Amino acid sequence: MFAICNLASIPLRSEPSDRSEMTSQLLFGDFFEVLEEKDQWSRIKLSFDDYEGWVDSKQYFQITPSEFEMLQNAPLQCAADLVEYITTPNNLLIPIPLGSDLRFLNFPTINASNFQFDGAYSQQSDQKNQLLETAFLYLNAPYLWGGKSPFGIDCSGFTQMVYKLNGHKLLRDASQQATQGEALSFIEEAEPGDLAFFDNEEGKIIHVGIIMGDNYIIHASGKVRIDRLDQFGIYNIDTGRHSHKLRVIKKII
Numbered sequence: 001m002f003a004i005c006n007l008a009s010i011p012l013r014s015e016p017s018d019r020s021e022m023t024s025q026l027l028f029g030d031f032f033e034v035l036e037e038k039d040q041w042s043r044i045k046l047s048f049d050d051y052e053g054w055v056d057s058k059q060y061f062q063i064t065p066s067e068f069e070m071l072q073n074a075p076l077q078c079a080a081d082l083v084e085y086i087t088t089p090n091n092l093l094i095p096i097p098l099g100s101d102l103r104f105l106n107f108p109t110i111n112a113s114n115f116q117f118d119g120a121y122s123q124q125s126d127q128k129n130q131l132l133e134t135a136f137l138y139l140n141a142p143y144l145w146g147g148k149s150p151f152g153i154d155c156s157g158f159t160q161m162v163y164k165l166n167g168h169k170l171l172r173d174a175s176q177q178a179t180q181g182e183a184l185s186f187i188e189e190a191e192p193g194d195l196a197f198f199d200n201e202e203g204k205i206i207h208v209g210i211i212m213g214d215n216y217i218i219h220a221s222g223k224v225r226i227d228r229l230d231q232f233g234i235y236n237i238d239t240g241r242h243s244h245k246l247r248v249i250k251k252i253i
Contacts, residue, residue, distance in 0.1 A: 002068035012053035016041030022146035029101030084119040124167025128193030181250035198244035
């Protein structure tokens with residue numbers, strides 16, 4: 001079975017329970033395969049990044065396998081403003097956040113509710129300066145474990161959404177994103193828009209941010225913020241000490 005999220009954002013949980021950890025979120029228009037059903041819960045695999053987890057079965061609508069394939073083959077179209085609205089035929093408004101996937105609105109058989117959208121769409125771009133312009137839209141968004149919206153976002157959700165809004169796919173977690181792209185040997189080789197990854201004492205990748213110019217980095221830690229970056233890691237300009245230890249820098253585009 002295949003389906004689409006038709007609400008602004010819903011939690012993706014590690015177990016089929018409202019009390020379970022939220023590992024990620026689905027935004028409006030995210031589509032997926034249903035792998036298993038258990039009571040009111042569905043274990044799913046997202047089309048965009050193959051991420052798996054449990055969602056409430058009341059928070060999506062079903063589509064056919066052929067419609068799922070059509071969506072997979074359609075060019076990515078995302079809402080480009082912090083908050084926009086979908087309009088229903090009854091003139092009711094559904095708020096949707098930045099980065100919502102709007103591809104299904106173009107297919108009348110899928111968009112049976114006749115949702116309308118009059119806002120701006122994001123554009124695919126290979127310009128790294130465009131990545132930073134997108135990143136600044138999330139500035140001061142509060143940190144939320146598993147979050148992917150301007151109202152709550154984690155470090156890898158932030159980098160994934162920034163790249164998604166520019167037409168590029170990143171995996172969901174920082175450790176997964178660290179497997180993508182080309183590793184750079186020195187911090188001096190990095191360009192604004194490249195990703196910097198940071199590890200813990202056990203050597204596990206636990207954090208990621210987007211490199212800016214002049215040795216700055218934008219990342220989600222407490223909130224989406226800008227700090228200094230050097231060969232040791234992130235230097236928090238508020239506390240006056242290093243908060244994250246640099247492991248590797250990756251060039252994605």
